[in-house]
Amino acid sequence: MKPTDINDPEYFHKVVDCQYACPAHTPVPEYIRLIAEQRYSEAYMINWDSNVFPGVLGRTCDRPCEPACRRGRVEEEPVAICRLKRVAADNKGEVKVMMPQGPFPPNGKKVALIGAGPASLTVARDLAPLGYELHLYDEQKKGGGFMRSQIPAFRLPETVLDEEVDYILDLGIHTHFNQYVSSLKDVLEKDYDAIFVGTGAPRGRDLPKLPGRWEGADNIHIGINWLASVAFEHVSKIGRRVIVLGGGNTAMDCCRTARRLGGDDVKVIVRSPFADMKASPWEKEDAMHEDIPIIDNHVPKEFVIENGRLVGMKFEKVKAVYDEKGKRSLVPTGEPDAFFEADDVLVAIGQENAFPWIERDLGVEFDEWEMPVVDKKTFRSTHAKVFFGGDAAFGPENVITAVAHGHQAAISIDLLCQGKDLVTERLHPHVNLVSQKMGIHEWAYDSSVVADRRYAVPQADKQVTLTNRKQEVELGFDQAAGYKEAMRCLNCDVQTVFSAPKCIECDACVDICPTSCITFTADGDEADLRERAKVPALNLTQDIYVADGLKTGRVMVKDEDVCLHCGLCAERCPTAAWDMQKFWYNVTKAGSVKYGPNGNGSMVQITRNGHGV
DSSP states (O other): OOOOOTTSHHHHHHHSHHHHHSTTOOOHHHHHHHHHTTOHHHHHHHHHHHHSOHHHHHHHOOOTHHHHOTHHHHSSSOOOHHHHHHHHHHHOOOOGGGSOOSOOOOOSOEEEEESOSHHHHHHHHHHGGGTOEEEEEOSSSSSOTHHHHTSOTTTSOHHHHHHHHHHHHTTTOEEEOSOOOOOHHHHHTTTOSEEEEOOOOOEEOOOTTSTTTTTTGGGEEEHHHHHHHHHTTSOOOOOSEEEEEOOSHHHHHHHHHHHHTTOSEEEEEOSSOGGGOSSOHHHHHHHHHTTOOEEOSEEEEEEEEETTEEEEEEEEEEEEEEOTTOOEEEEEOOOOOEEEEOSEEEEOSOEEOOOTTSOTTSSOOBOTTSOBOOOTTTOBOSSTTEEEOTHHHHSOOOHHHHHHHHHHHHHHHHHHHTTOOTTTTOOOOEEEEEEOEEETTEESSOOOOOOOOOOOOOBOOHHHHTTOTTSOSBOOOOHHHHHHHHTTOOOTTEEEEEOGGGOOOOOHHHHHOTTOOEEEEOOOOHHHHHHHSSSOOOOTTSOEEEEOOOTTSOEEEEETTTOOOOOHHHHHOTTOOEEEEEEEEEOOOTTEEEEEEOSSSOEEEEETTOOBO
């Protein structure tokens, strides 16, 4: 097998599973170590550089990093990465002085940002220090987009959102709130050098053909619209009996909000089996904790209307049948239809994009689903000046994905305004690999691996939270619990680096390895080596580390999937053939040209105008 090229930054990036799984590629182990050291402001700023909204995401992130966490392979539960982000946010000091400080020398370029959600705000954060004149348009009265209108205050306090939105607006953004953009043509005629569209997926799906839908319209509400009406205090109550249709996170937000606005008999009814629901497991748990039943395998059949008013819904009972390819079909069970009483129904069965304000003769092409044709690398549309990101680009996702889109779109806009090629001139990630050896048996990081169950995040009393929709439910880790949870991290960014010329093939590392992930064997192709490893390396999604150059002609094979990064191989090795080296990977942002020290040993991004980020 061809030896592993560890000079390829993507090799070790993939080994840092949490960071690799994060759409914005936040350096997770680095900020977790800083939390353990009580360096909360530094931990916050590492997050702010990558994901822009640490306080928001520490409460609401969809957590793609956690299923990837290596700790989940040792024990049942991964590190609480998301909630540790909140620890940094809750305990930070004055961080604004660590952010770029305006006013910034203007570069003569103007950019319009349509929609003030996380994607547009990320573009603004990245471009403002480079001297761009940025104009942000939104029909809401404040910035935040769906973070403000669709995430309930009991999950995301308005003060947290305001603080992190203001960090960006204070960079000198020209805001045009309470202003709906009704024509892209009009915006293009204002002579902007680029336009970024981050308007989200603003239209909730409906059931327009279901019998009774329009007769009962006064009490049948589209979930995302209803949540926005609650957020902006246009709606303050709901009927006692409430049905929520849908199995995603929006449905969970709807049912929990309904409980707080007077619904004491709230139930979620979903077509799919419980296990197939799109809602995150913790979202379902929170709903059930608040005494909200989730009834699965029921397909809506009719809104039942009596005397001109909604009284409930009728459902067909189904069961899930899967074919040999795993494709699911919902098959009627033949049982009688089920009827559930309801004073109000919230329809939360999905979202879709709507672009009635974009004229179809401007050069912005749309596909058969009425989605803009957008390049997945540059985020440019078929119009040279128009870019899309977040839910507006490829459909509904989440905040962290919108942030990742914003970073890449900002790079593209900056390159466009400099007259550079948007593909060939893109910036490579900043990487570093530094030995952690401080002595014969001492490392610059805590390398112990102990069995330690995930710590539970405390919640406010249910009797209090259900009577106040603005009372935050989760209280977050205190500093002591945050430290304990942080210490569960296995430091997957501290890599085992092997030097074949130093190896005497004594097998000491093989003997000491707690997961038997190291093997010295005759060479072969990858499939063969995976089978002949001391413990077969069966997870094909994770690479194996192969090094040749040994004196016997054998190769060293290490299964990266089960390595605990404990450093025992390096401690036991008599010739220092193994070393533990910290790998730093950071996605570069618009305008980044180099990195430099910030005076305390850390590295900061230095932009073209000299500001550290």
